[in-house]
Amino acid sequence: MTRRLSAEAIDTGLEIIFSHSILRTYQQRGRMPEAGKCIDSRPLTLYRERLNFLPVKGPMSSSMIRIERLAKRYGTTEALKELSFEVPRGQVVGFLGPNGAGKSTTMRILAGYVTPTSGKAFVGDLDVTADPVAARRLIGYLPENNPLYEEMMVVDFLRFIADARGVPRSLRSARIKSAVERCGLGSVIGKDISQLSKGYRQRVGLAQAILHGPELLILDEPTSGLDPNQIVEIRNLIRDLGQENTVILSTHILSEVQSTCSRALIINDGRLVADDAPDRLALGAEGGMVTVVLASRHGSALDPVATRRALEAVGGVVSVQSADSEGDASLGFLLRYTAEDPRRSLFEAAVKNEWVLLEMHRAHASLEDAFRKLTGTPQKAA
């Protein structure tokens, strides 16, 4: 067999037995995959189900998402303009952009809810337009605004999702139990969804998305409308899920990307404008800032012009601005730097010039700055 399983615990004998029964299932259904396609994810999905959803590293291409020159037009408006990117397995990717940039459209295309006008989108090795049902099987999707069947009980809703997702009956209650535990839904499982608070609703939405052990999680604004405590909870959950899954999430909250994602994609007006680690993006935008408050060791007032000149000479500093001071005898400055952290040199300069460092504080440039700069719409950056 060409299939490889990452779980070493499974010996070859077991593998053969399982693959045999899987192939038989396909034969019975009359949907035997073609020889070349045997190595696609469908049998693997079944594998995962049989083996109680052991995380299996697929033998397919290393990328989980591949988007090639994707374009989408609604009437005359172009939501996406030849967007291309790739997401390897196991990455947690934050998808950023102002409203209407095309985040939701991209996610909906991946989830199979929107058909692209041109270009291709692959989940695993499956083209979402050519092989939609198989592709959707690999995905857990939390749509924007988290639509749920309000009139259903949480447990009934999850049962329905499990059935619709094709989770085998024998595994259904175990899967529901683990999703309920992970999302902390134990106390509300018998309640109608319409009675739940927004935070719990969001957890139901997440439970629904992870129920079948998907390889790819697509979360469209998973924390919108939640209070700060709930946001932290959901964020932790996402970080947790990111340990074993590929996750792509969209958000307006930039600190969320910095705290949960290993990679940020910023799109604006249907185009990719940045693709990097969140910290690097932040640095690339403005660098960092250091605020200092200085006084003279001798008690006399410092000469602002001379001090400024001395600070400008410190290694790494690119610009010096006056800032708040503490009383007449001190001077405050805001220093910007790009790459090199100038604090050490600042200390040395203080010694040399006989300054007293009353305060020295470094502030990271935020992703927010990068975001504003790249998308050029400061008023929209939430």
Add this chain to the structure above:
Amino acid sequence: MNNTLSVAKREFTTFFASPIAYIVLGAFLLVSGWLFFATLIPNGQATMRGFFGLAPVFFMFLVPAITMRSLAEERKTGTLELLLTMPLEDWQIVLGKFLAALGMLGVGLLFTLPFAFTVASLTAPGVGFDWGAVLAGYLGLLFLAASFVAMGLWSSALSKNQIIGFIVGFVICFAFWVVDKFAIIFPESIARVLEYASVDYHFENIARGVLDSRDFLFYGSLTLAGLLFTTRTLGATRQ
């Protein structure tokens, strides 16, 4: 098939968990029961003909009332996005919805069985009650209902507005009912065509106990056409 049934099951249980089910079915039973007994007693004939004669008219109202929320509600609340991103084919979703609505009507019809038992008990001693006619009548109703449900589903798929779903559904059903009502003023050849397009005409054939494959074929193709239209309309949501 399991996927289809899971959709059907959810739809069916949700329907009976809501007050709409009891209002719609209650109104149907009330009106049909009243009209049935109001015509039965003066006629003095122990048959179900009166009920079966009126049933297509009831169904014109009842079926769109049941199907109107089926897809429109999902569109309105956004759950359609959830449903359409499940690993289901569009036709499986449509078929699930269809079976659920047909099941609901089946429940409604079940509650009309007491009519039959009442009439049977009123039959003069020594005369056998014609159960065959009743059976044929119910069979005809089921096929009639199936075609109405398919058309009602399509109108429900059109928009997120239940009222539109109801009215369009009603108009389509009405059109297939009324089409042969004025056939008499047309020449013979056109009248035949109109007759063939009428749901009422085929229903009367079946209810009379004449089991002709043409009548079933008519309902079958009407149902299939409705389901195909629904699947197409639903698929267009993904555009």
